[in-house]
Amino acid sequence: MKVIVTGCNGLVGSALVRQCIASDKISHVFALTRKPLDEAVAKSPKATVILHDDFSTLPPALLHQLAGAEGCLWAIGGRATQFPDVETYRKVQVDYTVAAAKAFRETLAPQLPEGAQFRFVFCSGKFAEWDQAKPLHFMADTRRVKGQVEQGLCEVADADAAKRFVVYCARPSGILPADAGFAARAAGKLYSAIDVDHLAKALVRILLEGHKERIIENDTLLAL
Template sequence: MKVIVTGCNGLVGSALVRQCIANPAISHVFALTRKPLPEAVTNSPKATVIEHDDFSAYPPELLARLAGAEGCLWAIGGRAPQFPDVETARKVHVEYTQAAAKAFLGHLVPQLPEGKQFRFVFCSGALAEWDQQKPLYFMADTRRIKGETERGLCEIADGDATKRFAVYCARPSGILPADAGVARKLSGRLFNAIGVDQLAKAMVRILLEGYKERIIENSELQKL
């Protein structure tokens, strides 16, 4: 399988690229990135690094380079306070993610062999909330934005008459880097954090095999 990975310089995205390169079921990785990637990626015969500045637009020449991809691991995003303001966070999550999903549905799905399905796996977050009017008392902006992104992706998939575009939303409750120290690991237990490599392996497995539900909670990710 050929796959697209985004957020390749981030904690989750970089782990996804590593897992894809190491997985024999994945034949090629299109690493879609704004910034240069490490030599371990650029030198891999399984990876094509594509630098792309505007993740709200997918021109024909870019889509041509992604031809043959059967899935996408989307790891662009984060918590709302990590962005300059809430509107920027919403733009990055909602606008960028949905623009990609629509472009892949419109241009990559029709190129797939008969019977093949394109799987779009979005790295969301625990307690993501679809109801934008519901009162929330902690992490409200982050949860609403993640929920709005999930809902939009699912609506795009539901609108596909061919049913060949599938969406999955992974909801880690917290993510521990591979080099997390003892103190961080202990604090991570308070919210049942998942290791980044474990999360990446779970998302790759969902990409390859699909899953019984669209929304995959943290407890299920830890079992994959």
């Protein structure tokens, strides 16, 4: 399988790239990124690093470079507090993600062999909330925007009459880096945190095999 990975310089995205390169079930990785990646990825025969600055649009020339991709692992985003304001966060999280999903549905999915589906796996977050009017007492902006992305992606998939484009939204709780210390891991047990490499393996498995649920909660990710 040939796959697209985004957010490649981030905690989750970089782990996804490593897992994809290591998997014998993935033949090639298109690392779609705003910034250059480390030498190990750039020189891997299984990876093509594609620099792209404006994720609000995916022009035909870029989609041509991605031809043959059968799925995408989307890890652009994070928490609202990591952005200068909610409007910027919503643009990056919602607009970029949904625009890419539409482009892949319209361009890449129809290129696949008959009966094959393009799988779009979005790294969302625990407690993502679709109801934009619901009062929330913690991480409100992050949860609402994540929910808005999930809803938008599901609408993109549902609009595909041919059912060639499918969406999975994974909702990890806190994510622990590989070098997390004892204190961080002890605290992480309080909210069922997941190791980033475990999360990456779970997301790659969902990409390769699909899943019975469209929304995949943290407990399920921990079990994969």
